[in-house]
Every structure is written in structure tokens, then in C-alpha cells.
Amino acid sequence: MEDTQENMPQSSEVIAAGKVWHVLREKFGDAISELDENPFMPFFEVRQTERWREIALYMRDSASLRFNYMACLSGVDYPEEEMLGIVCNLESLGHHGHKIAVKVKCDRNGGTIPSVAKVWKTAEWHEREAFDMYGMIFSGHPDPRRILCPEDWEGYPLRKDYQVQETYHGIKVPN
Amino acid sequence: MNASLNTWSDALSELYLFGLPIGLVIIAAVPLVFIALYALTYGVYGERKISAFMQDRLGPMEVGKWGILQTLADILKLLQKEDIVNKSADKFLFVIGPGVLFVGSFLAFAVLPFGPAFIGADLNVGLFYAIGIVALEVVGILAAGWGSNNKWALYGAIRSVAQIVSYEIPAAIAILCGAMMAGTLSMQQFNLLQQGEYGFIHFFLFQNPIAWLPFIIYFIASLAETNRAPFDIPEAESELVAGYFTEYTGMKFAVIFLAEYGSMFMVSAIISIVFLGGWNSPLPNIGPLALNDWTTGPVWGAFWIVMKGFFFIFIQMWLRWTLPRLRVDQLMHLCWKVLTPFAFVAFVLIAVWEIYVK
Amino acid sequence: MGLLDANISKHNVLVTSVDNVLNWARLSSLWPMGFGLACCAIEMMATNASNYDLERFGIFPRSSPRQSDLMIVAGTVTMKMAERVVRLYEQMPEPRYVLSMGSCSNCGGPYWKHGYHVLKGVDRIIPVDVYVPGCPPRPESLIGGLLKIQELVRMEQIGISRAEALKKLQEKSIDPGQLIQDARQGVEAS
């Protein structure tokens, strides 16, 4: 990662993300980490998970940021760190045009992440999907159910240590 | 004139074989048998072929020559299918529904004149009877939809009932306009009044400058009464799966299907009798070319009324495969706020014409 | 056909020709249930549409399972969907046929190994009469499969079971592998 940054001049995308990060740093201080200035997807991490909703709301509403569009919210498993997390790709659509990614992490066993379903409505289903696949709990989610797998499915399929259940309602599951 | 026509049928009705009134049976049965045959094979087959040609396809091809036996195969297959009455259904209503529907639709054929001689019963209130008896279908539909204990079927039935009952009003007023022009309710009289050497000139549609209005109103209303597109909301496939016959299998389904095609022909026949001269030939006598005389007679009569019926059925199919479907409230809007007022206007105008101008 | 099934064990001439007519009716009007699951459903729609026009064979999709004779399982059956597929199958009136269209419903297809939520073959839940391979099968192969169903119907008789009819069909039908081998040998010889 180091050498790519030296070789390449920083793209406009990364510069814009840097500006965004500065605004957020001023407002929230240490609640957010340093900006990872990689050329593909500049991101920062929310260190104080419980403040994520507040940060999200600020990002959406403050006049200089206006991240009104959440492109994607992906759940991620970090087995080595014993953590689960989400990665949000945000974009200011029609206002400033800048993009940034935010990472939020929580504990692997019963960890919670504040839900942003009311900030960006699109997050509602994305969070349900992340819960379905990884099992992190989104506190304050309006409809915390599984979305893709059946309600009575066992386990969280996308965790790295997932074991497929043998039968489901009497039907053999594995091949 | 009336008497001369009836001699033919009188002679037939007096035909007794082995003490059985065979002649009467023929008079009554020929139209019905024909209609059953028609509705069974050519209606369905025609619809499938016509829709196919409109859609750049071939339609049934492999069952018999050009798929001509397709409908026969369908019926034979439906006869063999398992007859399911679901456990939670109201068995009585479920079973009786298609029957009532079928009877309602086919009883009306009794008063339909298929020619100077072929008429089941020449009632003096024939038209009234036809309109009244067709309304019996509503009961059948409701019984079928409610008895199925299926929500989609219920929706279909309720929609259908609302639709048929509402559209009966503009339809009846439009027909009344025709009755006013004729001064009779007898179906056979309608035909006799529209007879003449100038062919189509004598038809009521061309006898009165306002007659086209009730004609169009009745045609639109008849589409709705027979649940054809763009008013096919009771069986709207994309919304209600299959409407009130969602739960029907095998022969019961075939009976419903049959009744539907039967009533399709029924309304087409009524419109052609009231406005387009029924079994009268539309061709005029032009000098030495006595086209009208040549094309008049018992068999020609049946030919003309069937042709006129087919023509309207063709238009119904054409509309069906071209237009999207209306919404429920738009349908009701059309009925109560457009067709009914215009039907009344037509009624008044025709009355004025008949009394003061003619 | 329940009553006749039990009583008639030897097939006389009369019954066979009645059989033929009834079978002809059934095979000429196979109404599939218009329900699609995944990619194959689009090919099924394409087969129904103008270019391939299944209606030529009298095949004409019905949206209600009650009025259909044939279930085309077009696409991946998932665990969540499995119970529904069984239910739809049970709602169809006898005699009914199942055509499994595409690799996914045949055996799980590309989702065989890691598809935790995919049913590995629809024959685990409902009996299948004809399998059509392909991912997705071309319309021609679907038509081929439907013709195979027609052949199966032709083999059926009052008094014999579906399994026996299938066996008869197998005896009658030619092994394509053998055909290919014969053709190859013919080429080599010449």
C-alpha cells in the first residue's frame, strides 16, 4: 500500500475524501480514526461504535458534507480480530459529489452497532442482510429480522467459521 | 308476413316420429347444439388463433390440421382431470356455482332467433327475458367465488358482481332505445321489423341518426358484462391469478369457460338483433341484382346472425389482445359517470325522434 | 382412473383404443403452471413467446395450479421455496407431471457445492418425470423435454402405474449415446 501511494499522485477522489475527513475530525475528534488514503476506496473507521449514528446524521445533514446517498453497506467478518463490522460507501449525490467509506466494528459475540436505518432508509434492508449473514445486532433497527434466509435458519452463513446445518424441515441441506 | 314465415316452422313442429315431437326438438335443439359446438370449439380455437396471428405466432398447429382439434383435446383432457373440492370450501356453493353460471348463460339462447324458423321460444317479452336471465350469472359467479374460500376468488367474484350489476344499467337503457324504435320486446319481431329489400338500410342502426349512441354504449357495456378486456378485472390474470375460478379444476372449469364463451356470443347476438337486423341479409336489391332476395331464407338467416355474432366476437378479441386493463375505480367511473348519463341522453333523443320526427 | 385401475388387469382391445384417445387428449393439451423461479423462467417465457410458440403443441400456461397438468420447475429451488413448491405440486389435480428444467432444479447446478440455501435437486421433494439439462436449457431443449412428456403420456394405460409407463418409455426410446457411437463407427468404416 505504501509504495502505491508514493508512486501515484493522489486522485481527486482521495483529496475530496481528505477534506471530508478533516471536517469530521474537527467535529468528532478521536471518535474517528485516521483516513486510509488508498486510491481505490479511501475510508476511515469509527472508533467509538456507539457514536456511529450521530456521525451518520451529521454526515447526512451538515451543509459541507451532505452525504445523502448510501451506495452500499456491507457486513464483514474479521475472524483474527474477533470482530464483525460493516463498511458503508457514502456519496453526496447531486450536491458535492464526494465519496467516502466508513467502517464500523463490533464484538464478534453479541456485539451491537447503532442502526442508521432512519438516517438512510436504504440501510434498513442492508442492515437486515448484514444481520442475516453475520449476526451482528443493530440497535434501534425498526425491523430486526432475517431477510434472505428463513426465520428459523441456524447460524450466520457468511461467517468464516460457518457450518451448514444438516437438515432444514426434514430436507437434507448439504450435497 | 309473419304467418308465411311461420308456416315453415309450423310444418316442422308438427312433425312427429313414433309419437315423439321430433320437429319441436329439432327447432329447439339446433341452435343450442350449434352454440355448444361453436362455444366449445370455434370460439376458443378462434380466439387462440386470432390472438396468435396478432402476436406474430402460429397458435395451435400440431393437434389436427392447423390445430383444429385443439379444443376437443382440451375438453377431453379436462374431463379426465381429478375433480378437487378443497376441504375448506363451501361444498354446496362450490359445486352449484358453475352450474348456475352455465344455466344462466345458456337459458338466454331460448329466445334467440336463428332464422325465420329457428327459435326456441318466441316470447313476447323475449328481450326482457334475455337481459333478465343473463343476470343470473351473477349468482353463479358469487357462489363460485365465495364457495371457493380463496381470497383471490373472492376478490374476483366481488369485482365481477359489482361490474356486471353496474353495467347492466347502461346496457339495459341502450337496449331500451332499440326497443323504443321497434315498439316491441319480442326478439322475432325485431328481425321482422328490420326486413326490407334495401338490406342494411332497414337496420335500426341506420334508421335513426342517434342510434349509433346506444349501439356503442351497449357494445362497451356488453364487454364489461362478459368480463372481456379492457374490463376483464374479475379474472385479471396478473392481479387475481385466475379470478373467481381460481380453485376450479377439470370439468367444472370447462363449464365456466363454456359459459363465458356462450355469453360472449349471446351479447353479440343481442346487439346484432337489436341494431343490425339479426338474421336479415344486409345486402340490398340493386335493380335486377336481387341480392337481398337471394340471400334470404331459413339457412341464410342462421348464416347471417352467426356471421354478425362472429364479427362482434372478433372485435371483442381484437380489443382484448390490444388494450391494457382498466382499474376498478376507473371502470366504475366509466359506468356511472360516462355511460349511464349518455345512455339517458340517447334515450331522450331517440324518444323525441320517434315521436316528433319520424 | 381409480376404479378402473383396480378392476382391469388385462388390457383388451377396447380399453387400449379408449386409452389411445384419452392419452391423445392429455398429451395434446398439457397446460403447464406459469410459475418461474429463476433464470430458466426467462427461457421458459421465451419458449412461450412468439419465436418458439409453445401454443403450437397446445401448451398454454395457466396461472392457477388447479387448472394445470404440468409443473415446469424452471430454476433454482431454495430451502425457503421448497415447501412452497411441494404445496403447489399438491394443489395440482391428477394426472400431473413434473418437468425439471435446468441444472439447478436437476441437481443444484453451479450451487451444488457451496450453496447452503439451495436445494440440490427438486427430485428430493417431488417426483420428477423428465429432466432437461442446461444452464439454462435452450428453448429447443425445453420443447424436447415437453415432447418427452408427451411420449410418456402416450405410454400410459389404464391399469398400469407411472413407473411402469416410464419403464416402457425407456425400453422404447433409443439411447442417444448408442446412436452417436453407431454414427461414429459408420464414419470410421467409410
Added chain:
Amino acid sequence: MQELEKAEYSSVRVTPKGEDRVIIEKDLSSEEMILNMGPQHPSTHGVLRLECKTDGEVVIEAEPYLGYLHRCFEKHAEMVDYPGVVPFVDRMDYLASMNNDFAFCIAVEKLLDIEIPRRVEFIRVIVSELNRIASHLVAIGTYAIDLGAFTPFLFCFRDREHILNLLEWTSGARMLYNYILIGGVAYDLPQGFKKRTLEFVKYFRPKALELQKLLTENEIFVKRTKGIGMMPAEVAINYGWSGPMLRGSGVDWDLRKEDAYSIYPELDFKVCVPDGKSSDIGDSLSRHLVRAMEMEQSLDIVEQCLEMMPEEEGFDPKAAIPKRIRPKAGEVYGRAENPRGELGFYIQSDGKSTKPLRCKARSSCFVNLSAMKELSLGQLIPDLVAIIGSIDIVLGEVDR
């Protein structure tokens, strides 16, 4: 914190608009009925299930249930190597496989940081635009069927078949192509492709007009769709809508312009946004119009590309494909304009293995469908069908 809550809830709501909206009379005592629509229902476009709470014909609330076609795409992506993911990507949005492949390859190529030959870029754009037309044809056809017009559907499928023939000629498959590979395409365009494609373009233009006549100029069609399923632009963005859906709400947003990937910046095309003359901005009709306009736009793009494409003798489209696809450690979010909207792939690579550590597909239909619950409030059942149709979902992509 109180303020926070307030601010959240002040986020916008859809207000149904339209003069002939049905009002439920409050005095009427009526019972609510739960109506289960799907997974097998003619108008749910696959295996979507809607649980509707209805009061007569009026849908009080419709809750979508997904997952009936959950084929574990993300699991497979983690289990197979990068080129092996492409066939699974194909099967996500099976109506627009080329566009899917394109989006996935863009994401991986971003991570790999490789140069793509110019001709390959042209080939990719041509095939994906052709596939876009095919996909919109299905969308428009099934929409017509939802509204009860059967014939346009068959016309659409008839014309789609020509595109499938072209693509089959190019790639060897009818629907799921596996044609666009990471770093290249599977084969060069066949000889005479240009001629036949231009023939198709010439054939298709009047057909598109005919389709317009059957649908957009049809009074009943307009009546059924105009003012139905209104979505204001702000709400649409908040819901994360994209593609024709967002443009239908009047937002001038097209990734082909915004992200300017591949050779799109060199091409001359305008973002299709309805002018609001024949439709209310944000209703189902607008979304339909955008799709209709985009078909013609895609034809223009194909023509331009065929004109500008460099001809090379003995061109090897696989030349730029790396021997071993093993991106360095990092994360990327790559996206492209799919016929249904923004299709994005979030890919995480650990730099060691040839398999992605995590691959999340941001599916456009999934996001677009999430507004269904709000769109369906207080609609009639026929309108509900019209709204689902206008969202143009492909369940393979919704459930992945």
C-alpha cells in the same frame, strides 16, 4: 439525543398524490384481511412474496418477503477464485448478464490496476448496451402484462430474440454469457458483426416506435400508471434508488456519466430524464418512459461504438488478462450502470489468495425494492401490481 431522534424522523415520507385517489371512509366498519401475494403469483416477477393487509381493494400495508431465490452468491464468491466468480455474477441479474460481468470486472480491474485494450472496451460497451436493450424489453413487456396488455409482451420477446441471437453469435450462450472476463473478453467480435448489428438497429427503431404506440400512447395505459407510485427525488435518494428509477424521479444521475468509466466519456449521449409533460415526475409512467428512452439511447450508443471501434486484424481480446489474478491487499467498491440501476461490488482482498476475502454485491433491485413498503401505502391492488412492475425487479439480483 432527543434532537437526534427528531432529526431522524424528519427524514422524508412519501405522500401519495393524484386526484382520484381512493379514500377509505372512516365510518364504514370494515375488517382487514391479510392477503398473501406470491411467491407464485403472475405479477410478482418471480418469487417475491408480499404480505398485504387489505381493506377491500385497498392495500393498507404491503410487506415484502425476500429470499425465495437466495442462491448464496456472496458465499460462492468467497469460495472460488476471481475468474470463477464471473459465472455466478451472470446468474445474479439474469436479464442483463453482460452488464453484471462488466460491473464485476470493473471492480476487480480497479483492484488489479491493469490497462484494458481499447478495442476490448468498445466490445464491452457494445455488448452491454445491447443487453441493456434486451433487459429493458423484458421490463417493458412484463410491465405491459401486469397491466393486462398481453400483445406488447410478445412483441418485446420477439425483438429480444434478435439481440439474443447477436450475443449468442458473439459469446456462444443465449442468456448467461460469461463473456466479459477480468482484463478482457472471451472472444473477439465475429466477422460481420458490425453489419448485422446495424441491420438490427435499423430493424428495431420502428419496432420501438410501435411499442410506444401500443403503450405510452394508449389512454388506458397512461391512466393506469400516471400519478401511481409517486416518489419525490429527495426520498428516492434517501432510499438509495438508482438507474431508471432515480431518473424517473427527475434526478439527472447516470453512472455512465458520473463515473465516466470505460469509453463512455468519449460517447455522445444525454442522461434520460422525463420532461414531465406526459407524466408526473416520479410516478410509474416516468420510470417506464425512462426505460423506453434508454432503449433508443442504447441504440445510438451502439451505433457510435461500431463507428468508432478500432479494427484490428488478429486481435487477441485475452492478451491483457493476467496469468494469475491475485490482487494486492485492499478494498474496493466498483460499480457500473446496470439496466436496473447501480450495480456495485465491494471486494476485499487479502493479497495472498486468489479468492476474494469478501465480495458483497450491492444489487440495484434489492435497494429499489426496499421502498416497496412505503410506496404501497393506501394503494389499490391493481396499483400495487403497477408499482411492482415499474420497479422492474429481477429476483435473482434481489436475493442473490
